[in-house]
Amino acid sequence: MTDLVGLLTVFVLAMFVGFEVITKVPPTLHTPLMSGSNAISGITVIGALMLAGHVGEPWLARTLGFLAVVLAMVNVVGGFLVTHRMLRMFRRK
Amino acid sequence: MTRDLLYLLAASLFILGLRMMSHPRTAARGNLVGALGMAVAIGATLLSGGLDVGLLVLALVIGSALGVVAALKVKMTAMPEMVGLLNGFGGLASVLVAGGEGASGGVAGAATAAGGFIGSVTFFGSFVAFGKLAEFLAVKWKLKPWQAAVKFGFSGAAAAGAVAFAVGGELLAAVGGLAIAGLLLLRRETFPGMTAVKALVLALALVAAVTAARGGSGYWTLVAVAGVLGVLLTWSIGGADMPVVIALLNSYSGLAAAATGFVIGNTVLIIGGALVGASGIILTGIMCRAMNRSLWNVVLGASGGAAAGPKADEVYRTVKATSADEVAMLLEAARRVVIVPGYGMAVAQAQHAVRDLANLVEREFGAEVVYAIHPVAGRMPGHMNVLLAEADVPYGKLKELDEINSAMESTDVCIVVGANDVVNPLARTDPSSPIAGMPIVDADRARTCVVVKRSLGPGFAGIPNPLFAKERTLMLFKDAREAFVEIAAAVKAR
Numbered sequence: 001m002t003d004l005v006g007l008l009t010v011f012v013l014a015m016f017v018g019f020e021v022i023t024k025v026p027p028t029l030h031t032p033l034m035s036g037s038n039a040i041s042g043i044t045v046i047g048a049l050m051l052a053g054h055v056g057e058p059w060l061a062r063t064l065g066f067l068a069v070v071l072a073m074v075n076v077v078g079g080f081l082v083t084h085r086m087l088r089m090f091r092r093k
Numbered sequence: 094m095t096r097d098l099l100y101l102l103a104a105s106l107f108i109l110g111l112r113m114m115s116h117p118r119t120a121a122r123g124n125l126v127g128a129l130g131m132a133v134a135i136g137a138t139l140l141s142g143g144l145d146v147g148l149l150v151l152a153l154v155i156g157s158a159l160g161v162v163a164a165l166k167v168k169m170t171a172m173p174e175m176v177g178l179l180n181g182f183g184g185l186a187s188v189l190v191a192g193g194e195g196a197s198g199g200v201a202g203a204a205t206a207a208g209g210f211i212g213s214v215t216f217f218g219s220f221v222a223f224g225k226l227a228e229f230l231a232v233k234w235k236l237k238p239w240q241a242a243v244k245f246g247f248s249g250a251a252a253a254g255a256v257a258f259a260v261g262g263e264l265l266a267a268v269g270g271l272a273i274a275g276l277l278l279l280r281r282e283t284f285p286g287m288t289a290v291k292a293l294v295l296a297l298a299l300v301a302a303v304t305a306a307r308g309g310s311g312y313w314t315l316v317a318v319a320g321v322l323g324v325l326l327t328w329s330i331g332g333a334d335m336p337v338v339i340a341l342l343n344s345y346s347g348l349a350a351a352a353t354g355f356v357i358g359n360t361v362l363i364i365g366g367a368l369v370g371a372s373g374i375i376l377t378g379i380m381c382r383a384m385n386r387s388l389w390n391v392v393l394g395a396s397g398g399a400a401a402g403p404k405a406d407e408v409y410r411t412v413k414a415t416s417a418d419e420v421a422m423l424l425e426a427a428r429r430v431v432i433v434p435g436y437g438m439a440v441a442q443a444q445h446a447v448r449d450l451a452n453l454v455e456r457e458f459g460a461e462v463v464y465a466i467h468p469v470a471g472r473m474p475g476h477m478n479v480l481l482a483e484a485d486v487p488y489g490k491l492k493e494l495d496e497i498n499s500a501m502e503s504t505d506v507c508i509v510v511g512a513n514d515v516v517n518p519l520a521r522t523d524p525s526s527p528i529a530g531m532p533i534v535d536a537d538r539a540r541t542c543v544v545v546k547r548s549l550g551p552g553f554a555g556i557p558n559p560l561f562a563k564e565r566t567l568m569l570f571k572d573a574r575e576a577f578v579e580i581a582a583a584v585k586a587r
Binding site for chain 1 (some may be wrong): 101116143157176187190191343347350357359476493
């Protein structure tokens with residue numbers, strides 16, 4: 001139970017941090033914010049790596065994991081890169 | 094231990110990176126900091142031991158290569174589609190991880206069900222959003238070969254999945270897969286009783302989620318039913334409501350990752366997912382406020398329609414057409430010019446032509462040119478800003494509603510390009526209008542308003558726009574890019 005409470009605590013606090021930090025992003029940057037935060041949601045790749053790389057898991061689970069790693073990586077790399085492309089275009093004067 | 098500390102470092106880098114997003118000057122570095130965080134998290138996982146690293150590196154390389162190609166090839170005007178698609182990939186990855194772990198009962202079981210549910214809604218909803226933005230779903234016209242390939246390929250895959258489930262004895266999952274395959278083939282945005290069907294599927298999905306959470310079995314049934322829900326919820330949403338949906342799906346993809354974090358008890362997934370969830374929720378709220386509509390209203394697809402309000406013929410009796418020459422003359426006398434871009438500018442790829450004219454007017458006539466950015470102009474949050482940044486417009490020239498409206502009365506020329514509903518004064522004056530109360534750019538309060546538009550066709554809300562017929566409004570009936578090129582030529586000739 002403590003385990004769950006610990007994880008929940010982390011989740012709720014992270015939501016608060018997210019709200020605080022992201023409220024400050026100006027509308028000009030909303031598209032890069034979306035694609036950049038989108039790349040961060042690819043963090044699920046960590047779970048995918050553990051699943052796909054775990055030698056003891058059944059092959060079906062590992063196949064799903066492998067597929068998940070590929071998909072999540074498209075999300076991560078595509079997201080960060082496209083955000084970088086956009087942000088390089090924003091300039092002052 | 095070391096691994097968990099590295100995860101903490103990664104999570105900190107995510108937060109730091111997002112914080113640096115709060116200013117255009119530091120945003121590019123912030124993005125790199127976020128990417129570094131991701132690299133740390135992946136590296137820590139690979140080095141933690143006990144994993145088949147060779148296989149993992151192969152998967153990482155394949156995914157990265159696909160990501161690089163996609164990110165480098167995509168055009169700036171296609172950014173909404175790209176973000177929609179990437180959201181979907183993240184969602185599907187979460188579905189697969191939660192399913193592969195196969196946890197049952199207790200906390201892990203509940204988290205697995207949540208991950209499958211949210212992830213599946215994200216994936217199928219994102220695919221529909223992508224398909225609608227790329228104009229191959231819910232349309233009647235003939236598709237290009239690649240569009241047909243994606244549409245029928247996806248439907249075929251869903252049907253094949255359904256058959257596999259049927260063979261495996263999971264009949265409910267099979268029905269769900271078939272429903273998805275069939276829905277995607279529809280050629281229209283609505284069908285009779287759609288709201289009731291949505292409510293029914295929502296209820297079914299919740300039942301499936303509870304069942305899966307309790308027993309551990311039925312996970313793929315849950316995924317299939319949630320997938321039907323994802324398709325239905327996004328199906329009828331188009332046009333001006335798209336920014337809300339893209340933001341919402343963004344939020345879901347984060348929450349799905351967080352749920353997966355609960356399944357495997359991993360804090361970096363929970364933190365990363367929560368940050369993205371929060372970001373999406375904030376953007377969704379901003380978009381809804383900018384349209385003066387509730388989230389339910391958008392998601393349940395109750396858009397106003399064309400019923401209420403005045404008739405187009407009557408409103409447009411006094412419309413005056415103008416020419417590029419006349420606009421150039423107006424600009425010569427102007428001291429302050431405001432440009433209001435909308436989705437039409439993106440469609441016509443007119444951002445460079447618009448920038449050229451703005452620079453020319455500033456240089457030749459010494460006027461001040463700024464841009465009015467409505468939060469829901471375009472198909473995703475901040476869409477116009479990205480297009481204008483691509484055209485090298487400095488971000489200091491992009492103004493928000495309040496700032497632009499407070500100076501509108503001292504604006505000599507306001508040029509509306511490809512925007513309609515966001516400059517419709519009925520939002521202020523007609524309480525029965527579908528856009529009543531929506532904050533708008535007060536283009537009608539400028540000394541002169543020029544509207545560049547191909548025809549008098551209505552915007553997404555389906556209502557006529559009295560701005561076009563105002564005494565001080567001139568219509569330039571042309572494609573946006575052509576119009577700006579011609580005005581620029583006329584300016585040079587003066």
